[in-house]
Amino acid sequence: MKDVILTPEGHQALTEELEHLTTTRRREVAERIRVAREFGEIAENAEYDDAKNEQAMLEHKIAQLEDRLANARVIDVKHVDTSVVSVGSVVRLRDVAAKKTFEYHIVGSAEANPAEQKLSNESPVGKAIMGRKKGETVEVVTPRGGKLKFKIMEIKAA
Known part of the structure; x- marks a missing residue:
C-alpha cells in the first residue's frame, strides 16, 4: 500500500475514529448479535444476519483505518x-x-x-x-x- 499523507489533525481524527469503532461500536454490534440470538432459530433470523453483516462491515472499516494509520506519513x-x-x-x-x-x-x-x-x-x-x-x-x-x-x-x- 502506498504512503497515506496526513496532516496532524487528519492523523488525530483517524486515531479517534479507530478508537470509537474498536470500543463503542464493537460493543454495540456485539450486543445486537447477542439480542438477535435470543430471537430463536439462527438459520431463519434476519435480525441476526443483519447484525452479523454489520459486524463484518465494522471489522472491514477497522482494518482499513489500522492500515491507513500504519502507512501514515504525518506532515510537520x-x-x-x-x-x-x-x-x-x-x-x-x-x-x-x-x-x-x-x-x-x-x-x-x-x-x-x-x-x-x-x-x-x-x-x-x-x-x-x-x-x-x-x-x-x-x-x-x-x-x-x-x-x-x-x-x-x-x-x-x-
Whole structure:
C-alpha cells in the first residue's frame, strides 16, 4: 500500500475514529448479535444476519483505518516549504475565467473534503498545482473534459 499523507489533525481524527469503532461500536454490534440470538432459530433470523453483516462491515472499516494509520506519513506543518505548493500548504487560487478567488488547504487523499476547503494532492486541481510557485498559472482538465485556468496567488503553511 502506498504512503497515506496526513496532516496532524487528519492523523488525530483517524486515531479517534479507530478508537470509537474498536470500543463503542464493537460493543454495540456485539450486543445486537447477542439480542438477535435470543430471537430463536439462527438459520431463519434476519435480525441476526443483519447484525452479523454489520459486524463484518465494522471489522472491514477497522482494518482499513489500522492500515491507513500504519502507512501514515504525518506532515510537520513547521517544515512545509512555502515557496512551492505541497501537502500542508494553504493556497489561494484565482479562477482566471470566473475572476473568483478560492483558498484551499492541500491535504492527502485520506482527509480531502472540498466542503471544508481541503483539497487532495491527488485531485485534478491538486495534481496541477503541486510543486508550482506563486504567480504561476496552471491549466486543469476537469473530469468532464473542460479546462480551467488558475493563478497561484499565495502559498502559506497551514
